[in-house]
Amino acid sequence: MSPATLQAPALHPRCTSLLLAAWGLALLPLLGQLPLFLGAACILVGLWRWQALQRGWPLPARRLRLLLTLAAMAAVQLTFGTVLGRDAGTALLTLMLALKLLETRRPRDGALVLALTYFLTATLALYDQSLPVLLYQLLVFLVVTAALVQLQYGPRPASTAQVLRQAGGLILQALPVMLILFVLFPRLPGPLWGTPAAGDGGLDDRMSPGSISRLGQSDAVAFRVRFDGPVPDSSLLYWRGPVLWYTDGRNWLAQAESDAPGSRPPTLQLDGEAVRYQVTLEPHGRRWLYALDLPTLLPPGSHRHADLLLLASRPVNQVLRYTTASHLHYRTGALTPERRRLALQLPAGANPRTLELGRRLRAQSADDWGVVQAALRFFRDQPFYYTLEPPLLDQPHPLDQFLFQTRRGFCEHYAAAFTVLMRAAGIPSRIVTGYQGGTRNPVGGYLVVRQRDAHAWSEVWLPQEGWVRVDPTAAVAPQRIERGIDTALEQELAHPFRQPHGGSVWDRLHHGLDVLHDGWNQWVLGYGHDLQQQLLARWGLGDWSKRAWLLAGALLLALAVVVALLVLAQRRRRDPAARLYGRFCRKLARCGLARRPSEGPRDFADRISRSRPEWAAQAQAICRLYTELRYAPTGTGEPSGKRRLNELRQRIRRFRP
Amino acid sequence: MSRPAIRSRTEARTIGLLERALAAMSDIILGKETVLRQALTCLLARGHLLIEDLPGVGKTTLAHVLARTLGLRFQRIQFTSDMLPADILGVSVYDQERAAFRFHPGPIFSQLVLADEVNRATPKAQSALLEAMEEFQVTTEGETHPLPQPFFVIATQNPVHQIGTFPLPESQLDRFLMRLHMGYPDRVAERALLLGQERRSLLQALEPVLDPETLLRIQAEVPRLHVSEALVDYLQALLAYSREAPLFRNGLSPRAGLALLRCAQAWALLEGRDHVLPEDVQAVLPAVAGHRLQPAADHPAGDGDLSTALLEAVAVP
Numbered sequence: 001m002s003p004a005t006l007q008a009p010a011l012h013p014r015c016t017s018l019l020l021a022a023w024g025l026a027l028l029p030l031l032g033q034l035p036l037f038l039g040a041a042c043i044l045v046g047l048w049r050w051q052a053l054q055r056g057w058p059l060p061a062r063r064l065r066l067l068l069t070l071a072a073m074a075a076v077q078l079t080f081g082t083v084l085g086r087d088a089g090t091a092l093l094t095l096m097l098a099l100k101l102l103e104t105r106r107p108r109d110g111a112l113v114l115a116l117t118y119f120l121t122a123t124l125a126l127y128d129q130s131l132p133v134l135l136y137q138l139l140v141f142l143v144v145t146a147a148l149v150q151l152q153y154g155p156r157p158a159s160t161a162q163v164l165r166q167a168g169g170l171i172l173q174a175l176p177v178m179l180i181l182f183v184l185f186p187r188l189p190g191p192l193w194g195t196p197a198a199g200d201g202g203l204d205d206r207m208s209p210g211s212i213s214r215l216g217q218s219d220a221v222a223f224r225v226r227f228d229g230p231v232p233d234s235s236l237l238y239w240r241g242p243v244l245w246y247t248d249g250r251n252w253l254a255q256a257e258s259d260a261p262g263s264r265p266p267t268l269q270l271d272g273e274a275v276r277y278q279v280t281l282e283p284h285g286r287r288w289l290y291a292l293d294l295p296t297l298l299p300p301g302s303h304r305h306a307d308l309l310l311l312a313s314r315p316v317n318q319v320l321r322y323t324t325a326s327h328l329h330y331r332t333g334a335l336t337p338e339r340r341r342l343a344l345q346l347p348a349g350a351n352p353r354t355l356e357l358g359r360r361l362r363a364q365s366a367d368d369w370g371v372v373q374a375a376l377r378f379f380r381d382q383p384f385y386y387t388l389e390p391p392l393l394d395q396p397h398p399l400d401q402f403l404f405q406t407r408r409g410f411c412e413h414y415a416a417a418f419t420v421l422m423r424a425a426g427i428p429s430r431i432v433t434g435y436q437g438g439t440r441n442p443v444g445g446y447l448v449v450r451q452r453d454a455h456a457w458s459e460v461w462l463p464q465e466g467w468v469r470v471d472p473t474a475a476v477a478p479q480r481i482e483r484g485i486d487t488a489l490e491q492e493l494a495h496p497f498r499q500p501h502g503g504s505v506w507d508r509l510h511h512g513l514d515v516l517h518d519g520w521n522q523w524v525l526g527y528g529h530d531l532q533q534q535l536l537a538r539w540g541l542g543d544w545s546k547r548a549w550l551l552a553g554a555l556l557l558a559l560a561v562v563v564a565l566l567v568l569a570q571r572r573r574r575d576p577a578a579r580l581y582g583r584f585c586r587k588l589a590r591c592g593l594a595r596r597p598s599e600g601p602r603d604f605a606d607r608i609s610r611s612r613p614e615w616a617a618q619a620q621a622i623c624r625l626y627t628e629l630r631y632a633p634t635g636t637g638e639p640s641g642k643r644r645l646n647e648l649r650q651r652i653r654r655f656r657p
Numbered sequence: 658m659s660r661p662a663i664r665s666r667t668e669a670r671t672i673g674l675l676e677r678a679l680a681a682m683s684d685i686i687l688g689k690e691t692v693l694r695q696a697l698t699c700l701l702a703r704g705h706l707l708i709e710d711l712p713g714v715g716k717t718t719l720a721h722v723l724a725r726t727l728g729l730r731f732q733r734i735q736f737t738s739d740m741l742p743a744d745i746l747g748v749s750v751y752d753q754e755r756a757a758f759r760f761h762p763g764p765i766f767s768q769l770v771l772a773d774e775v776n777r778a779t780p781k782a783q784s785a786l787l788e789a790m791e792e793f794q795v796t797t798e799g800e801t802h803p804l805p806q807p808f809f810v811i812a813t814q815n816p817v818h819q820i821g822t823f824p825l826p827e828s829q830l831d832r833f834l835m836r837l838h839m840g841y842p843d844r845v846a847e848r849a850l851l852l853g854q855e856r857r858s859l860l861q862a863l864e865p866v867l868d869p870e871t872l873l874r875i876q877a878e879v880p881r882l883h884v885s886e887a888l889v890d891y892l893q894a895l896l897a898y899s900r901e902a903p904l905f906r907n908g909l910s911p912r913a914g915l916a917l918l919r920c921a922q923a924w925a926l927l928e929g930r931d932h933v934l935p936e937d938v939q940a941v942l943p944a945v946a947g948h949r950l951q952p953a954a955d956h957p958a959g960d961g962d963l964s965t966a967l968l969e970a971v972a973v974p
Binding site: 156575578596597598599600601602603627630631632633 | 932968
C-alpha cells in the first residue's frame, strides 16, 4: 500500500450506510433474475458489511476475499456454463460488486462501488423496459447520486435529507441532456448484445391440442391497434398469424418460407375500401407482424409471405410500431398443384373415423360449399362444448376421440378437426393461427389484443373464391366471435380481477393504466432505429456529420441553459444592494482598481480615495449608502431603504471611472 | 470616512467619553493607539485580556492607565511558583469574638486585576484565577462571593525564558477573549518617551474619564448593536473556512464565533457606529482568533500568519 492510501481517511459511517442502501435498492429487483443461491449470497455479503458498520464486525482478510472471488466466478461458470452474455454477465457483476463491498473502506472504493451500482441499475433494462422499472431506476439513481454527494462531504457529512435534495437537483439538471441523447443519439438497428427474445412468446409456428388454450389464461398484451377510421365489426377482426399446413394427425406445422412452393404472390382481387391502422407490437421473438386479413400495405422492411402473412426482416425483439392497411373482402387466385397437394395432405392411418365422416359428408353434398355447410351443421347440432379446459386427448387417434367421445374443445380442436374433415372430403384446406377480436380501451380509443385472444381457424380453397375463411368455433360458440372470449367463457373466467365490461372506477383505472403503458410503448420503446431515421430525415438531417453537429450543439445548449438558470437563481437570492455594489466593483475593476475578495467596503473606499483622489467623494458616498443598506438597521425593505437603494442605483449608474 | 450614524444624545455622549478616554490613554502610552483600542474593546465586550510580550514594553503601565482612566479599583497580583489559590482568592479566618469563620477577600476582589506573569504559577493557582474570570464569582469552603462589577483581568505571559514555568494550555487560553502583543514602540514614540516626563508621575496626574456605572451601561449597550444578515453570513463564512481548510488543526469554536461577534460590536461602538461592518470583524479577528488557531501538523506557519490567512481567504459577501 502506498503512503497516500494509508493516510486517506476512512469512509464516514453515514456515507457507508447510504452507499449500502443504494446498493440494496439496486440489487432488489435483480434478485428475481439471479439463481436463488447467488441472490442469497449477495444478501449475506450485504448483511455482513452492514454488521461490520453497525457492530464493528471485522471485514474479511485479503486471502478470504480472494477465495470468495474465485468461488463466485466458479459458481457463475458452473451455473450458466459461461461468464458471458446477459444472464451470466449480470450475475457476475452482481456478485463481484457485492464482494467489493467487503473491502470498501475508503472514499476511493466508495466511488468505485457507486459507479458500478449505476451500471448494475442499468442492467435492469436488459430484462424489463417498462415505465415502472424506469421510475424505480430513477429512484435508485437518486439514492446512488446522494451517496456520491455524501462522499464529497468527507469527514463532515451532511444530513441525508440534504444530500438527497442535492442529488435530486443534479438529476433534474441532467434531464435535458438525457432527453437530447434519447432523441439524437444513434440507435442500433438490433437489440444490444443480442439480448434474448423478450416477451412470453405468444403464438408459435406449430400447433398441438392445448397450445392455444394455454394462452387463453394469459392477460399479457400481444399488440395494440389504433384505427384511422371506425373499428370494423368484430366478426371481421381476424389478425393473421402463422399458417399451418402439415399434420401428423396430432400436431400441425407451418412451412418454412424457403420451401413454400410457389412463393410468388397470388393474384388478388380486392373489394371495397382499405382499412388503415397502426399496430404497436410487443416483442415476441418471431418475424411475423400481425395484421387483419388481408394486409395490402406493407410496412417498410417487411414483405408478404405466400400465405398472405406479413413478415419482418428480423425477429421482433423490441416493441415495434408499424402502419399497415387491410382489405377485409378479397378473393385469392388459383392454387398451384404443389400447394393443392400440401393442402390435401393427411397422415396415413390416423383418425380413421374422422376420415370416414369426411367422405360421408362429401357423398351427401352437392358441391364443396355444401360439404363446408354440412360439417359446420355437424358441429352445431351435436353436443359440442367450447371450453378452456378440454379433457386430455390421449388415445392414438386424437381427432376421433374429440369428435365422437369428448366433444369438448378449444378453438384449436375445432379448427384441426374441421380441416381434417375437409381434407378427407377432398377440399384443399389449412389452419390459420392468430388473434381474434380485441378489447376496446375507451380511454385511449384503441384496441388491445391480448394473448388470450389467440385463436385458430380454417381456410378452405373453393374454385370460384380462392381461399375462404371458415371458423368452426363460430358454429359452436358464436358469442366467442361476436362478443369476445370473456363472454364465451364467462363461467370459467369468473374471477374478480378479470377484464372489465362495465364502467366502474376500477375499470377506468385499468384502462387508464393501459393508456399509459401504450403511450410508453409508442413514444419511448417504439422509438427505435427506424423511427429515429424517419424523424431525423424529416428534419433534413440525412447524413451523420450533420447529426453529430446537432447532437453536440443541442448538448452544449442544454448545458448552457442549465448553467444560466442556476446563475439566475443564485442572483435572484442576492441582496439588491449587493448586486448594485457588484456592478460598482466591476466598473472599477475595469480600470485596474479591483476589490480584493476579502476587502471590506470601507477599506476599499479608502483605498480608492488614496489612489484616485478625484473619485474619493463618489466612492465614499456609494460606500456609505451601501454599508447602510447592507449592514445598518434599516434594510432595503423599508421606505427609506428603498429611497437609499434608488440613490445607490443612480450614483452607481452615474459613476464613470 | 463615513459619518457615524448616531441615534440619540446619550449615545453621542458615550462615544465622546470613550474617545476622550482613548485620547487620555494615548498621551501616556505612546504610539500604541491600536493596542489601546483593542484593549478597550475587550473590556467593553466583558472579556479578559492576555498580553504576551517581553518585560518592559509597558504591559503594567497599560493596565494602570486603563484602571485610572476608567475609574476602576486596581490590584496587581504577581504570580510566583509557590503561590496558592488562597493567595489570589482570599482565606477564611476564625474570628474568636464572633466564634465564626470570616472571609478575608484576596487581591482578586478588585475591578481591574493585573495577573502578572501568570505562567509562573502552578496550574492549581492558574485555574483559581481562570475560574474566577469565567464565573465572575469566587467560591471557597462552600461560600460564594460575587466579584465586584465591572471585573476585568489583564494577564501577562512572558513568551521567552519558559524554563520552570507552566504556560497556559490551549483550552485555558480560550478563556481570554483577546490576546495582544504590545511590541516595541516606533522611533518617534520612543523618542517622545525618552525625552518626556516620567510615566509614573503622569499616571498619578491622570483624571478618570469614566466611572464604573457608565462603564457598565456601555457594556450593556454592546450586544445591542445591530448585526445584519450579511454580516452574519461573513462571520459564518469565516468560521466555516477555519473548520474546513486544511491549514488549521481545529476550527474556531462557537464560543470563538460569539467572542468575535461581541468584539466586533464593541469595536463598532468605539468607532461610533450603531451597526457592525466587515471591517470591524477584520479589525478584531487577529486578537480574538490568534490564540485559538493552531497550525495543522502538515502546515507549519506562525500564528500571526494564520489569522491573516483566514481573513485573506474568505471573501466579504
